[in-house]
Amino acid sequence: MSLIDRLGLSAPLIQAPMAGVSTPQMAAAVSKAGALGSIAVGATDADGAGRMIADTRALTGRPFNLNLFVHATPRRDAAVEAAWLDALAPRFAAFDAAPPAGLNTIYQSFIDDDVLLARLVADAPAVVSFHFGLPDAARIRALKAAGCLLLATATSLDEALACRAAGIDAVVAQGWEAGGHRGMFDPDADDSRLGTLALTRLLVVRSGLPVIAAGGIMDGAGVRAALDLGAVAAQLGTAFIACPESAADAAYRAALSGDAAHHTTMTRAVSGRPARCLANRFTAWGATTAAAIPAYPVAYDAGKALNAAAKAAGEPGFGAQWAGQGAPLARSLPAAELIAALVEEMRA
Structure with a gap:
């Protein structure tokens, strides 16, 4: 069964969990529109994550993604x-x-937060994604045992292969164009700065995992291009910043426009x-x-x-x-309307 079928999505679209922008309201609207909404909990603790999960579930019974920061202890x-x-x-x-x-x-990394792990195992969101690296095998086993589908960001083939070896279900190919934090496992390592097009195709051919393309994708034509490269879905973040459901303040929205x-x-x-x-x-x-x-x-x-x-x-x-x-190319549309526009553009 494909990733899209497993989640019951009607559109191969994922709203990126940009910390400081994503909200339960936006995630729920995206999921209800047939795509995969996301909430970012890397900047909060177990109690905060629990509240965000509860708030999202109060708005939709559809699957959504919960994103974690897995950075090295500073x-x-x-x-x-x-x-x-x-x-x-x-x-x-x-x-x-x-x-x-x-x-x-x-911010405490997920690798150091046993309380957050227990919270996620108890709440069992449909999808859990990792950014900045991978947690240890015990944490991955615990989340899988709870029924969570696991995603992880990769900026290179080596990182994608590490995801596969760790038992991750699908990899997010984050190109150099992407907004927000670069998902490199080691921020001090050499960065080849692969763009979304090249990285997506490389991981489709070589990683052995389903690939989700991310970085610079703003409309249905971009999504279609990612799918033509072999990606199973596209993840969009900047495209959702101007949505009324996002947490971006007025100055952020003005700068974006x-x-x-x-x-x-x-x-x-x-x-x-x-x-x-x-x-x-x-x-x-x-x-x-x-x-x-x-x-x-x-x-x-x-x-x-x-x-x-x-x-x-x-x-x-x-x-x-x-x-x-x-x-x-950002558009000030409600999230559900943006999903509908993306789908129509893909079909066109």
């Missing part, structure tokens, strides 16, 4: 963190604010890991600083604090405005 370096805060101090001062006295590990959409950039400065976002004042500063960046998600603690100070002063240009290279 290696703390007090000197690097202090130097990073010193480098950011003038940015804070511009908004009459001071940087935090110290930084915290604001403006010139910044034509100038996305990959940066570590915001969070400590490579991530593609709309070019703004933070990314411009990050491209020029010589300071070493703390590990993810420790650096993100500083980034969030700076954004809060800037927003309080009326400056929206320091937010984590994730977006892929297809950003200029």
Whole structure:
């Protein structure tokens, strides 16, 4: 049975679980429209994940995807963190604010969170996906025993083969064009920066897994192209940011509809890991600083604090405005209408 048939989908479409954008309302709307909606719980704890699962299930009985961050436990370096805060101090001062006295590990990785594992086994979402790497064999066995279908992001053939060896059911081929955090298992390793087209076809031919294409896909023609390459589905994230059900704020939506959409950039400065976002004042500063960046998600603690100070002063240009290279094609449609448009465009 194919992945699409197993989930009972009427459209080979997955709404990407972009943290800070995806909501239970959007996931439910997408799933009810016949595609696979997604919620991102990497930035919350077990209780938060449980609430998001319950909220989504209250809105739909259809399957949805729950996404987890599986990053390495950060290696703390007090000197690097202090130097990073010193480098950011003038940015804070511009908004009459001071940087935090110290930084915290604001997100716990799934590899370290036994309470979250227990929550997921109990709630058993239809689909669980991994980003930044893979959990250990025991966690994978537990989720499979609970009936979860497992997806994982890969940016290379080696990562896809690791997914297959670990027992993952399907792989998300994340091209260099994709918005949000790059899913590399090791962010410090060499990155071949394979685009969605090349990576999708490579994984279709060589990985031995069903492949979901992701990165730069914004309309039905893009979905059709991914399917023609052999993908079983396409995952779209940036395409859903402008939907009314998304959690994007007004400044994010304005930037997405403006010139910044034509100038996305990959940066570590915001969070400590490579991530593609709309070019703004933070990314411009990050491209020029010589300071070493703390590990993810420790650096993100500083980034969030700076954004809060800037927003309080009326400056929206320091937010984590994730977006892929297809950003200029974003449409402000309700999620269900967007799914319908994508399906019609695919058929055309």
